Amino acid sequence: MTSDPVPCVLTPEQVEALLELGGMRSLDVLHLASALELGDDLEGVVTYDGRLAAAVAMTGYPVVAPA
Numbered sequence: 123m124t125s126d127p128v129p130c131v132l133t134p135e136q137v138e139a140l141l142e143l144g145g146m147r148s149l150d151v152l153h154l155a156s157a158l159e160l161g162d163d164l165e166g167v168v169t170y171d172g173r174l175a176a177a178v179a180m181t182g183y184p185v186v187a188p189a
Contacts (some may be wrong), residue, residue, distance in 0.1 A: 140177070150174045154181070 140151040154177055158165050166184040169175050175185045 146173050146177050150177065154178060155184070 136155070137151060140146065140155060141148070146154070150171065150173060153169075154167070154174065157164055158180075158181065163185055166186040167174070167178045168186045168188070169178065170187055176189070178185045
């Protein structure tokens, strides 16, 4: 099964807001922005990174960190 890429277009203001959210690094911002593009289809974000987990929690989505 192949899926088509989903374009993720962020304004400079959105990128700045995401960078300020939890002191994230640039790749973390891209990961979170990509996840947020899923909207209501997003059930949670899998991460073991503390900064990214904190930022995800601030958005209201669950953080999933399987053992």
